[in-house]
Amino acid sequence: MNRNQLNIRLMSGNEACAEAALIAGMRFFAGYPITPSTEIAEILSRRLPKVKGVFIQMEDEIASMASVIGASLAGVKSMTATSGPGFSLMQENIGFAIMAEIPCVVVNVQRGGPSTGLPTNPAQGDVMQARWGTHGDHPAIVVAPGTVNQVFEWTIKAFNLSEYYRIPVIMLLDEIVSHINEKVILPDPSSLAIINRKHTTKMPGEYIPYQNNANMVPEFIEFGLGYHYHVTGLSHDESGFPTNTPGIVNKLIRRLNDKIEKHRHQIIKLKTEFVDDADTFIIAYGSTARSAHFVARMNRAKGIKIGFIQPLVLWPFPGKEIADIVKNAKSIIVPEMNLGQLSHEIECACARPVISVNRVDGNMITPEDILERL
Amino acid sequence: MFPYSKYLRTNRLPHIWCTGCGCGIILKAMLRAVDRSGIDRNTLIFVSGIGCSSRTPGYIDFDTLHTTHGRALAFATGIKLAKPEMKVIVLTGDGDACAIGGNHFIHAARRNLDLTVILYNNRIYGMTGGQPSPTTPYGEKGTTAPYGSIEPSFDVCRLAAAAGAVFVARSTCYHATQLDKLILKAMNIKGFSLVEILSPCPTYYAHLNRLGTSLDLLMGYKRNSIPVEKARRLDPSELKDKIVTGVIYKTERPEYFEEYHKLQQGITENGRLR
C-alpha cells in the first residue's frame, strides 16, 4: 500500500482507546471525570452523539458501572473508563456483571495509590485488584497493553473477549501509555474482526437465559424483545431465578470460572522477542514493557542472550506459558510499578525466585533501573 | 376479579414476603396500573435494587432486572438510554433509594430521565432484620437504634421535588384503590416520576416499636393521612406526623433523552449544533 493511503495518526493512548472502542461498535459510554482517564470521556462525549450513540456523565463511578451494565443488557456495547479510586467504587457492580454475565469493557488508567495517591503519576498497583477486586470466587479477563498501537488493538480485542465470553473485560492502562503520543497506523475497519455476543435463535418461552452451552457461555437476548426473563446478582439457576440449592449454586460458580479458565489458551497472549536462545528474561507489561523491550534490544546488540516477554493478557494468568518459555533461564527479571504483584505470580508459576525491579514513587521504571539488576 | 395471574410468574409464588407485608398490595396495584395503561407489556422493563421491595420483579412476567443495593436507578438509566422506546419502572425501598442509593435518586430526578419510580416505604430495613432507615421517624426503634433513632427522617417527596422530579405522589397501602391511579398517572408522565407508598412491616417496624399488627399499621395510615388538597389549607403545624397523600407536586421540564436526542439529531459534520 502506498504510504499516503495509510491512515496514520499521532495519538495518545486514551485517544486510541476511545477511537478503537467506537470501531468495536461501542455505542454507550458512562463515566465520571478522573485523572488520568478523563480524555476518554471527553473524546466520547463529542463523538458518540454523532454516531447515534449515548454518552452520559454519571454522578459517580458506581452509577457509571451500573448504567453500563443496564445499556449492555439492552443490547448496546458499552464501556466506562476510570482510574484507581473510581475502579474501587466500581467493584461491586463489576461483580454483578460477572454474575449476570453482561458484557462490557472497563478501562482503568492506573495512577499511584493507595487512596487518592498520585493522580497524575503512573503506577501498576491495580493488577491484583483487577483480578480480585470484587468479592467472591469469580473469573476475570484483564488486558494490559503497553504502546498506543497495542491500546488500539487491545481495546477492540477487549470488546471481542467481553462479547464472546459475556464477561466484563478490564483494560489496565497506566498514566504513561494513556498520555504518551505515538504514531498509530489505523487499520481499515473492515479488515478487523469484530465479535458480537451470540444472540439466541430460540423463541420466547423456549429461551433459558443461563442454559449451559458447549462453550459454557449462555446465549444472549437483549431486554425489550418479549422474552420476559429475569436477571439477578443472586445465585441463580439456568432459568435466571434465585436459588440457594447447593448443587445448582456449585454448578453456576464453577461454570462461570471454567468458561474462562478452560478457554485460557484462546484468551492468553504473550508477545515475545529474542526468547529462543535466551538465558536471561525480562518479563514486563503495560508501559514498563517499553523500558524492558529497550533493555532487551540494547543487550542483544551487545551479544547478551536476553529475552523479552510481554504478557498482553494478565488474567487469566499465563503462568504455564511463561514457565514453558523460561524453563532453562539463568535469571528472570520482572520490573513493575508496584511492589511485586505479578512477579510473585511468576515465581509461583515458575517455582523459582525472580529478580523483582519495583518502583512505587510515581516514576516510570527506566531502562537504567532494569540494567542495574541485570 | 382482576386477572393478576396474567402478569405473574405464578410458579414463583408464594412470594418471600412476611405475613401482613404491604409489598403484595403495592405489587397488585402496580399490575392494575400496568393493565389499565394499555402499554404493550413487551415494552415494559422493571428494575429493582436490594431489599424486600426489590424482590418484586422476580414475581412478574416482564423483562426484570434485580440489581445491586441502591443502584436500580443507575442501571435503569443505562437501559432507558440504550432503548428510549422502552418504559422503565424502578421498584425500590426507603433504604435502597434514600440511603445507599440517595445520590442516584437525586441525580436521576435532576436529569429528569423518563423513569417511573415506585418507592415502597416501610420505614425500616426489613431484609436485614429491622435496622432504622432514612425514613424511620425520630425516636422510633430499630435493632441498631435500640434507644430510638436520634436522626430526623427524610421527606422523600420533598426531596424528589427539590431534586427535579416532575411528578411526585404519595399514598399508603391502606389507600389501595388510590395506588393504581397514582401509579398510572406516574407512568403517563414523560420524565422522572415518583410514587412513594407507605407500606406496613409488621415483622420488624411494628414489632420493634410496639405498634401492633400489620392491620393496626394500615389503620394508622387511615387515621393519619390527609389528602393533599386538604393539607394545603392547613397550617404546617397541623401536619406534624401526618401523611399527606395524592399528587404532591407536578411540573414540566425538558426530559433528559429528548435533550440528548437533539444532540444526536442536530450535530452537523463539523460537530457544531445546527
Add this chain to the structure above:
Amino acid sequence: MPVTAKKYTIKINRELCKGCQFCMAFCPENVLAMKKAKAVVINPEKCTGCQLCELYCPDFAIEVEKKNE
C-alpha cells in the same frame, strides 16, 4: 375450594394464604374468618362482591368472581 355465594364465587388459595387477616378485617359483611391461620369463607351468602378482600390480599390468595347466571 370455591364457595358459591348468591352471586359471587370466593376462591381462597390455601397454598398462598399467609393468614394476615386483611381480607377478614376489610370485609364489610363478615363473609370471611380465620381457621388454622388461613382465611376461610363462613358466610358466602352475605358476599356483596365489593372485592375489598381481593384488593387487600397481599398474597394473591383470594379471588372474587361474579357467577355466571
